[in-house]
Amino acid sequence: xxxxxxxxxxxxxxxxxxxxxxxxxxxxxxxxxxxxxxxxxxxxxxxxxxxxxxxxxxxxxxxxxxxxxxxxxxxxxxxxxxxxxxxxxxxxxxxxxxxxxxxxxxxxxxxxxxxxxxxxxxxxxxxxxxxxxxxxxxxxxxxxxxxxxxxxxxxxxxxxxxxxxxxxxxxxxxxxxxxxxxxxxxxxxxxxxxxxxxxxxxxxxxxxxxxxxxxxxxxxxxxxxxxxxxxxxxxxxxxxxxxxxxxxxxxxxxxxxxxxxxxxxxxxxxxxxxxxxxxxxxxxxxxxxxxxxxxxxxxxxxxxxxxxxxxxxxxxxxxxxxxxxxxxxxxxxxxxxxxxxxxxxxxxxxxxxxxxx
Numbered sequence: 001x002x003x004x005x006x007x008x009x010x011x012x013x014x015x016x017x018x019x020x021x022x023x024x025x026x027x028x029x030x031x032x033x034x035x036x037x038x039x040x041x042x043x044x045x046x047x048x049x050x051x052x053x054x055x056x057x058x059x060x061x062x063x064x065x066x067x068x069x070x071x072x073x074x075x076x077x078x079x080x081x082x083x084x085x086x087x088x089x090x091x092x093x094x095x096x097x098x099x100x101x102x103x104x105x106x107x108x109x110x111x112x113x114x115x116x117x118x119x120x121x122x123x124x125x126x127x128x129x130x131x132x133x134x135x136x137x138x139x140x141x142x143x144x145x146x147x148x149x150x151x152x153x154x155x156x157x158x159x160x161x162x163x164x165x166x167x168x169x170x171x172x173x174x175x176x177x178x179x180x181x182x183x184x185x186x187x188x189x190x191x192x193x194x195x196x197x198x199x200x201x202x203x204x205x206x207x208x209x210x211x212x213x214x215x216x217x218x219x220x221x222x223x224x225x226x227x228x229x230x231x232x233x234x235x236x237x238x239x240x241x242x243x244x245x246x247x248x249x250x251x252x253x254x255x256x257x258x259x260x261x262x263x264x265x266x267x268x269x270x271x272x273x274x275x276x277x278x279x280x281x282x283x284x285x286x287x288x289x290x291x292x293x294x295x296x297x298x299x300x301x302x303x304x305x306x307x308x309x310x311x312x313x314x315x316x317x318x319x320x321x322x323x324x325x326x327x328x329x330x331x332x333x334x335x336x337x338x339x340x341x342x343x344x345x346x347x348x349x350x351x352x353x354x355x356x357x
Contacts, residue, residue, distance in 0.1 A: 023067075023098045031060045031101070047116040054131075058105035063137035063162075065153030066228035068096035080158075082261050084223035095228050097152075102159060105135035105166065121181030121200075129173045136160065136268075138167035147320070148213040148312050150268055152229045164212075164268040171209040178203050204280045210273035213312050215239070215250075215266070215323035217330060221258040232264035233257060233323055233330070239271045246339040249274070249313050255323060257330035274310035278303045278344060286356070296354040306347035310339045 039052040068089050072080035090096065109131030117123040136159050138149055146167035154162050182199045217231040233255040242251030250271045258264035282300040289295055303309075313321045315335040324330040 019093055020095045021093060021097070023096060025098070025100050029060050029101055031058075031062070033058045047114055050111070050113040052111040054107070054109045054111055056105075056107045058135070060101045061103040061105065061135070061137055062099050062101055062140040063103045063153055063159070064097060064099050064140055065156040066095045066226040067098045067100070067156050068093050069156070069224040069226050069229070072224065079262060080155075082223040082225075084225075084261070086225075088225055095226065097228060098156075099140060100156065103135065103137035105133065105138075107131060107133040107166075121183065122179070124176065124178040126176040127174070130171065131169075131173075132171065133166035133169040134163065135166045136162040136164075147314070148211060148269075148273070150214050150216070150230045151320070154230045154232065154268065155263055156229065161263065162268045164270065167211065167269065169212060169269070172207075173209070174205075174207040176205045199283060199285045202282045202284070206276065206278050208276045210275045211312070212269035213271055213273055213321055214268050215255060215271065215321050215336070217258060217264065217324050218322055219325075219330075221260060221330060222263050223261050231258065232266040232268075234259065234264050235266040235270070246310055248337040249310075249339055250337050252323075252332055252337055255332075257324065273312045274339070276309050276343065277307055278309065279305050292357055294356040296356055298352040298354065300350050300352070302348040302350075303345055304347060308342055308346075309344045311341040311343050313337050313339050314341070 033056055035054075035056045037052060037054045039050065041048065041050045043049070070082050070084070070086040070088055072082050072086065075081050109129055111127065111129050113125070113127040115123070115125035137153075138146055149167045150162070153159065179200060179202045182201060184196050184199070186197050214230075215233060217233050218227075219231065220227050221231050234257065235254060236256045237251060237254035239250045239254035241254075242248065244250075255266060280300070280302050281304045282298060284296060284298040287295045287297070313336075315333060315338065316322050321336070322333060323336050324332050
């Protein structure tokens with residue numbers, strides 16, 4: 001939790017109407033990142049393997065939100081309650097959208113890799129990362145940095161309520177590539193040998209877990225007087241179960257309308273998006289034209305299996321997922337949980353000639 005004080009400004013300082021303004025923290029503190037890692041490399045029977053722990057911690061990051069909320073009533077159980085009639089922190093302003101510090105991040109990851117080159121023109125490399133990135137702000141301006149981000153602070157005076165998976169958190173990430181020089185035609189001479197020998201086939205495989213996102217609620221269900229800050233529904237189940245289809249990705253029944261006057265209980269970035277899988281394949285051959293001039297022919301197939309890699313659910317212009325309508329009913333939108341686009345490409349085939357000199 002943190003405290004931000006806004007000093008009242010005389011109405012005489014402004015013209016007609018209630019002004020909206022944007023501010024930045026006056027007393028800036030250094031923003032910094034601490035990084036640490038342990039790496040062990042070892043060769044096992046011709047295969048070079050690497051085991052690494054990688055970690056980091058970020059301090060004093062920036063975040064943005066409307067600080068001019070109503071002053072809540074604090075209930076005996078410690079929760080904040082807004083009746084909607086409390087005074088604003090600075091009644092001479094409407095929205096005071098501020099860039100403030102005090103946000104943090106931490107990352108812990110296990111990196112494994114292996115690579116080997118064989119004598120018969122075969123080589124491979126594979127890497128796997130199991131990591132977890134947590135923060136209460138992944139960028140100063142939310143969805144300007146990440147489409148799945150939460151544009152403003154949930155509660156600028158209790159930033160712990162935003163602590164969760166980073167907008168860019170990918171829990172599992174596997175990449176492998178293999179290259180093999182085809183053994184055909186090495187004993188042939190002349191035109192036949194030049195045409196048949198020297199072909200190389202390559203493949204790249206990428207598999208990754210989905211990034212997280214936050215279902216949001218329009219309007220001002222907590223009645224703190226701000227529609228600029230994010231609002232979230234109540235969590236009553238596991239959102240990561242259910243159809244898992246493009247028409248309904250997450251479990252809508254896991255959410256309920258927020259209780260008027262209270263912050264919604266759903267956390268930030270608790271829903272996991274679709275995973276990503278793709279296989280690329282290429283066939284290439286180089287022709288020697290002169291001592292310093294080579295011509296390379298390439299036949300390439302991207303996403304050769306033509307897998308549809310779904311994007312995150314989105315039903316708003318800024319790319320976010322809005323779970324429900326505005327108050328008073330907060331009825332789930334018909335488009336909640338629906339996926340409308342893919343990431344990456346459908347299968348693509350291309351032929352290319354490259355002149356190397």
